[in-house]
Amino acid sequence: MKKLLLLSSAFFAFQFGTYAQQQVASTPTVVTDTLRYFENKELFKIGHALATYTNYGYLRVPTGAATNSYTYTTHYGSIFHNSDTNLIINGLEGWATKHNKSNNQRVAVHIYLYNVVNGLPVEPPVDSIAGFVDNTCAPVTNYCPPVLVAGNFTTGPTANPVLNPRRIKGDFAVMMRNFSTYSGDTVRFFRTSTLTHNNPFVSGPYAPYYQTGENMGVVKKAGQFILTANYTGREGFGIGTDYEFLVAPRVQFTLTVDQKIPQNATGDACMFDQLTFTNTSSPELNNRQFNLNAFYRENKPFLTEPVSFFYPDTVLRWNFDDDPRLDTVPYLWGRVQDLFLGVNQNTVSKWFDTSGVFLHGYQKGIYRKMTTCYSTRLVGMSSFSMSVIPCGPDGIRDNGALANVSVYPNPAVNGVVNVAGLTGKNTVTTYNMLGQPVSIVVTDKSNAVVDLEKYPSGTYMIRIVNSDNRSKVVKVIHNN
Numbered sequence: 001m002k003k004l005l006l007l008s009s010a011f012f013a014f015q016f017g018t019y020a021q022q023q024v025a026s027t028p029t030v031v032t033d034t035l036r037y038f039e040n041k042e043l044f045k046i047g048h049a050l051a052t053y054t055n056y057g058y059l060r061v062p063t064g065a066a067t068n069s070y071t072y073t074t075h076y077g078s079i080f081h082n083s084d085t086n087l088i089i090n091g092l093e094g095w096a097t098k099h100n101k102s103n104n105q106r107v108a109v110h111i112y113l114y115n116v117v118n119g120l121p122v123e124p125p126v127d128s129i130a131g132f133v134d135n136t137c138a139p140v141t142n143y144c145p146p147v148l149v150a151g152n153f154t155t156g157p158t159a160n161p162v163l164n165p166r167r168i169k170g171d172f173a174v175m176m177r178n179f180s181t182y183s184g185d186t187v188r189f190f191r192t193s194t195l196t197h198n199n200p201f202v203s204g205p206y207a208p209y210y211q212t213g214e215n216m217g218v219v220k221k222a223g224q225f226i227l228t229a230n231y232t233g234r235e236g237f238g239i240g241t242d243y244e245f246l247v248a249p250r251v252q253f254t255l256t257v258d259q260k261i262p263q264n265a266t267g268d269a270c271m272f273d274q275l276t277f278t279n280t281s282s283p284e285l286n287n288r289q290f291n292l293n294a295f296y297r298e299n300k301p302f303l304t305e306p307v308s309f310f311y312p313d314t315v316l317r318w319n320f321d322d323d324p325r326l327d328t329v330p331y332l333w334g335r336v337q338d339l340f341l342g343v344n345q346n347t348v349s350k351w352f353d354t355s356g357v358f359l360h361g362y363q364k365g366i367y368r369k370m371t372t373c374y375s376t377r378l379v380g381m382s383s384f385s386m387s388v389i390p391c392g393p394d395g396i397r398d399n400g401a402l403a404n405v406s407v408y409p410n411p412a413v414n415g416v417v418n419v420a421g422l423t424g425k426n427t428v429t430t431y432n433m434l435g436q437p438v439s440i441v442v443t444d445k446s447n448a449v450v451d452l453e454k455y456p457s458g459t460y461m462i463r464i465v466n467s468d469n470r471s472k473v474v475k476v477i478h479n480n
Contacts, residue, residue, distance in 0.1 A: 075220035077175030083283035091152035199240030213242025257380030415453030
């Protein structure tokens, strides 16, 4: 008797360090965070102990930059890539300091939020905050340590989130400007030490730690926005530089961890059907500028020393707990447990080798706030359950798209099996009874040959996947 495919109500919860065990309706979680991506990038690049706020690189921005925007490079900032169509930005931050010879105790600095179109900011700004650098400089070294200029929008979500929210639907930029009108009020804006991959002056074992430009730095000169990669418009830049400035938005968004049920699991799931689970979680989960966990996974090579307070979680994974025989056969085919999703991947395929198996699985997503490397680990989860039933004489459902494909002879003759009737590009994979692939043939011809002569006698499964990701599985017998 066929079992009904059971797809449970997805359950989801965020909490500190663990996840809810009861099944509840999928619940979104509102996350408030400050995206200190470029600050973290500089901290992690050459080792956490070596990069500190006091030795960040900087650029000097003179007073004239505030008064004559068509002569000087006036604005300095960085771009944030964003796929959320309803992101709320509450405020802005940036690292700066006054020059040690500044004539005034307080120097005005403005920070602007811009929409980004075709890779560059566009006027007018969405909003801005006004602040000051008023730190005390060290009398002996004449050094002024960096301070954080920060503030919330006075007319944005913090003032009236219903009537006047600052919602961003795509990429955006955060940029700083020296706003003083007093002579001598030079400001230092802090930046990363990032260089482009083609920097001709950096070589040796530490070159990869510097040549990590992402073309996210941006400046404004003579009224035009310019990316900083190989920018030569002012002193301090030049071929090989790709400086990104230590700016950050204060954001608010709704985070969910969820998935799309496979299309071919809308009815009963058959043995050897390929089920493709698709991540439909919030875009921030996999965005390295939002999720510190995603940042760490992609930038792990930056670390030159062990970091005990942080470890490389996966951002997203599926767990398929579908076969009780795992205890006795650790690599039994058909079971995939704790399948970690790679960088920029959004799907995972699963197929099953047993009939009547009741599957319990879950998808887990891990988010860490960008605010600090000591941030809370938020874990979201959605779960599902389903059954796998036999279809057809061998427990296999014929795929209409591959109906003309034949596999012969069966049993194999001298270890050779032919796959005929292929159209387009196909991948033919042969698995042994442990679920291990023993042969992979990729072909755009109408026929493929599978040679099992050197493998032990037994039952094998030949799986054909076409360019549309449709599949067909055939059981074959091989006798030496």
